[in-house]
């Protein structure tokens with residue numbers, strides 16, 4: 001086992017400001033090392049992170065979510081394994097692909113995006129993070145669930161608290177207490193709505209979850225509440241960072257922005273490359289079920305393993321010139337980028353592969369198309385240089401842009 005590398009610690013401000021040099025040093029000199037503050041083994045190379053996610057030999061569990069997320073959500077499919085996971089996942093997965101996505105939810109996505117853009121299209125300036133990216137995906141999920149639009153700001157508050165709890169690597173007691181409050185508030189809000197919806201099923205996602213049944217298994221009120229809480233966090237914060245990320249990458253590479261503007265079929269490529277180059281989720285944990293050999297070292301059974309997606313996706317053993325953002329790179333497969341056969345690791349791989357990947361793709365395609373249409377000469381505000389923030393989830397902090405206002 002390598003000893004901790006001589007790089008800024010993953011909990012330090014230097015690392016938060018720019019983790020990429022530290023990732024490189026870890027991959028080169030300490031691909032798997034014990035990190036005392038998080039009491040976990042940190043894994044940084046592509047092949048090792050891929051190995052943990054695919055888990056072909058049944059060596060890893062997601063029991064880490066028992067402490068990482070259950071205290072705010074309740075128990076969700078992220079924690080389950082085997083048949084129990086497969087059955088629960090099959091209950092919810094159809095809502096996020098195929099006919100349900102195409103027929104029911106694309107109009108919801110289009111409407112929510114347009115409403116946000118209409119608020120600034122005549123002004124000539126906007127912050128694509130504050131005015132659009134942080135609101136769009138969470139509004140979509142709330143709307144898909146058939147919840148009251150006037151409650152959107154509360155959802156925004158809840159999901160940021162949940163994500164802060166998940167990424168609370170240093171154990172900040174205020175973050176933990178805010179997570180506790182959110183669990184109580186969200187349950188008080190959601191449980192009466194679920195009970196009411198069971199009696200008046202409609203065409204929305206919440207009704208689908210209330211009615212879903214596979215092999216005689218149905219979701220309890222508590223299951224549904226927990227899943228809605230997971231959706232807000234897993235589908236809100238991640239897609240928010242993805243949309244901000246794709247624009248930050250394109251705005252800082254104007255020739256690639258021009259190419260995407262001219263040929264919109266390049267949007268999925270630009271999204272896939274953004275997921276590789278600047279993934280919204282930088283860290284995912286697992287628990288070792290047995291003693292495991294990894295990256296030349298031994299990880300004992302019962303350990304927490306921290307997989308650095310942000311590092312693995314920039315491993316030069318897997319991608320040429322990995323720090324370069326290049327929509328046209330030929331070593332990233334776009335056709336599989338939104339399925340469990342993806343080669344980038346931004347959605348994880350294996351049985352917990354992101355169930356919302358196609359929904360995220362639909363949101364990004366619609367969002368990017370509508371924004372490019374509304375802002376023909378879109379550019380960054382003069383002198384602004386985008387900066388990322390976050391260590392667990394990561395994305396541009398702000399993205400002030402200028403454009404000729406719609407007439």
Ligand code: HEM
Nearest residue numbers: 077078234235238239242280346347348352354355356360
């Ligand atoms: C670009 C956007 C997104 C990214 C980068 C992302 C990332 C991820 C990752 C890394 C995982 C795996 C977690 C693990 O293995 O421990 C995951 C799982 C999951 N994601 Fe996403 N996600 C995105 C969008 C969404 C959306 C839009 C939804 C739904 C509204 C969603 C719902 C879920 C759910 C429910 C799981 C758990 C699946 C399971 O345990 O079987 N995600 N996501």
